[in-house]
Amino acid sequence: MISHKDNPTDVLVIGSGVGGLTAAIILLKTGCRVTVVEKNPLPGGLMRSYQRDGIDCPVGVHYLGALAKGQPLRRMFDYLGVTSRIPVERMGSNGVIDRYIFNDFIFDLPEGISAFAANLLRAFPEERLQIDVIVKNLKYTSAKMDDFDILFAQNHDFVSLVEYIESLGSLMTNLHCSAGLRSVLGMTSTWIGIPLDECPIYYHHMALASYLSSSWRLTCSGADMADAFASRVKNLGGTLMVGDPVERVLIDKRVVEGVALKSGRVLKAKRVVGAIHPKILLGMLPEGAVKPAYIKRISNLEDTPGSFSAHFAVDAEPHQELSYNVYRVFTDGRGTISDVVFYQLRKSNLPGINLLSIITPSPSAEWNRWEHTRSNRRGDDYRVAKQQKADRLIREAAEIVGPFKGLKMLDASTHLTLRDWVNTPGGSAYGVLRSTKQLTSAAMLNRTSVEGLFLAGQSVLAPGIFGTVLGSFYTVKQMMGHKKFLEEVVL
Ligand SMILES: Cc1cc2nc3c(=O)[nH]c(=O)nc-3n(C[C@H](O)[C@H](O)[C@H](O)COP(=O)(O)OP(=O)(O)OC[C@H]3O[C@@H](n4cnc5c(N)ncnc54)[C@H](O)[C@@H]3O)c2cc1C
Incomplete structure (x- = not known):
């Protein structure tokens, strides 16, 4: 048994994506001592953008819904105390908001x-x-x-x-x-x-x-958004540990006791929130910690597909920012969508340069040659394959908006990048597939049969920033009980 005597932390949160940081902030606000542990050197998960050639490239935040005063995401951001640190434009x-370009018609959302x-x-x-x-x-x-x-x-x-x-x-x-x-x-x-x-x-x-x-876009970077959440955790007295992955969740007789990190450190707590994919959490549990039926249920969950993203710098003058997103949509005769390409053309953080971001599905079959290699070890042929796909995407984009001036590819990433960066099984973009086919097995994922062990993150309730943040409130409600939650959390 691990002793909890000198324990400085009530709750350990695994993962500092928007799901983990949201759960941490709510718990801190309700008086818990919280430590967040993140495997990457910087917090934020998919929320965090990165720079190429000095230009900020978004990863998992292209636009946000329901952020007007009084609307649900804004009320949750206000409660979390991050609104003023995350500037947005409507x-x-x-x-x-979105322009859908089909083969034979255009629909504006x-x-x-x-x-x-x-x-x-x-x-x-x-x-x-x-x-x-x-x-x-x-x-x-x-x-x-x-x-x-x-x-x-x-x-x-x-x-x-x-x-x-x-x-x-x-x-x-x-x-x-x-x-x-x-x-x-x-x-x-x-x-x-x-x-x-x-x-x-x-x-x-x-x-x-x-x-x-x-609908809103960030006027700060995704990295700023991630830092807004992370610094809120710190300002409320929480601890954020980065660059040290959780390897094991410590459990004794179906009661959680803490976590063991890759560095060998052991952190103790009576409650642990895995704000990561349920399959990844499952892999951290000791043998016999949960029933075989739970293992089977989680292991068999189907996930959403991964995505391919490419970012290009273009001259700002001829390629003015579009205030809406463009989706090129391919369908069959029944109206079933077979392929989608997302385009966002925005001002970049550098003068005279705009940023064209393109996202499309990343079928595993295209990349399975590199499936067993880790990032930075995939070699030149992987880079060439990414370049070729990005070239094809930019040619298709040019068919919609005309030839590009000052075009430079900044970066391209596949679902393998997502898989390795945030530990999402198979590089899934939106976590567990919430389809009618697996409703029962995907229901109530924030609970586990281990006392004190909970789940948060995009897989537990719904994906996207809105769904993930709401899911973290839902998980905390589960941890506190309905009555206490009503007393403590006012939105
Ligand atoms: C390409 C793309 C575009 C998107 N665009 C939008 C959009 O425009 N609007 C929108 O609302 N949503 C969008 N989303 C979805 C949105 O980004 C996600 O739903 C949300 O960010 C998920 O947050 P999370 O906290 O659940 O997961 P994550 O952000 O993945 O966070 C999980 C964290 O856990 C960490 N972790 C994993 N394993 C360990 C471990 N062993 N130890 C410690 N830490 C660990 C990871 O490193 C990561 O930081 C997009 C997603 C993708 C992939």
Whole structure:
């Protein structure tokens, strides 16, 4: 047994992504002593940007939803005390947040559910009935999000059974929606890695409603955002240890006792929050710590796919910043999305240079030759393969916006980069796939059968900054109990 006598920490958090740092801040604010342990030399996980040729390149924060005053993410950021440290600008000033370019039509995603409904009706005038049903559901989900029903309602009906178990794809099939309408609605689910036919209505609407309520871009870097969270932890008296991965979670008789780090250090605590992928946490548990059924359930979870990202510097004058994102979308005759490419053209931190970021899926088959090598050891042919893919992407981009002046590739990364940088199994971008196919096994992932051991991070409730932050509040509620949470946390 490890003694807890001189223990300076009540809770150990594994991982300093937005999920771990959010959990740490809430726990610190409610009086716990907290230590966050991060494997990388710098905190922030996917939130953190990096520099190439002096230009800041984003990783996992391109835009954020629901940050207007009074909206859910803003209220959570206010509670966490990070709002003033994360400057943002509102998108959609010209009526467009996202432009979806399909083979035969363009659809603009505007701000506001009513404006969205109007755009849908304009694009699909014969489908008023179908659009009415979808928009009604969307408004319902949005209202529940605004109320933080999932956190505060005693017996929340946030996820009504039908919304939870039915996929939006099957609802749309039952409503006889056209291929065009399916492809527009399919964009949100595809972007969070879930095919429309497997995407629970609730997950789809939660992600879409958050961006429709208001969409924002950072005017600071992702690194600044990460530092805002990290310094908040420190200012509240928390400890942040970086560059030393957790290797093992220490458990005695199904009760958590602390963690062992790669350096050999042992940190003791009665509660541990793994703000990392559940499969990675599972690999840290001693044999016999959890039941075989739990091991099987977690090991068999399917994850969202990984992504390929490329960043290019372009001359700012001929390639002015776009205030909206562009998605090039490829579909089949049924409106099922087969491929998506995301483009964001923004001012860079250097004068006269704008940054074009492109993201697209990163199929494992393209990169499996390098699967067993670690970063920086993949050799020249890997670099060439990345360059070739980036070249193809930039040629396709030029078909949309014309030839580029002053073009320079800054960096390209595959799902293997994500896998090695933040320890996400298979390089998954959004963690566990929250599909209708594995609803039961993916439910309640923030709990484990080990006393004092919890999970946070994008896999526990929903992905994205909004879903991950909300998930951390949900995990802390689980740790404290409903009554204490209501007393302590006011949003
Ligand atoms: C390409 C891409 C684009 C995205 N774009 C957006 C966007 O525009 N808007 C949006 O809202 N969301 C976006 N997301 C999703 C969003 O970034 C994530 O949902 C969110 O950042 C996940 O946070 P997390 O804390 O769960 O995980 P992570 O950020 O992955 O944090 C986990 C942390 O745990 C650490 N760790 C892992 N193993 C160990 C260990 N053994 N010991 C110690 N530490 C460990 C990792 O190093 C990491 O720092 C994007 C994601 C990707 C991949």
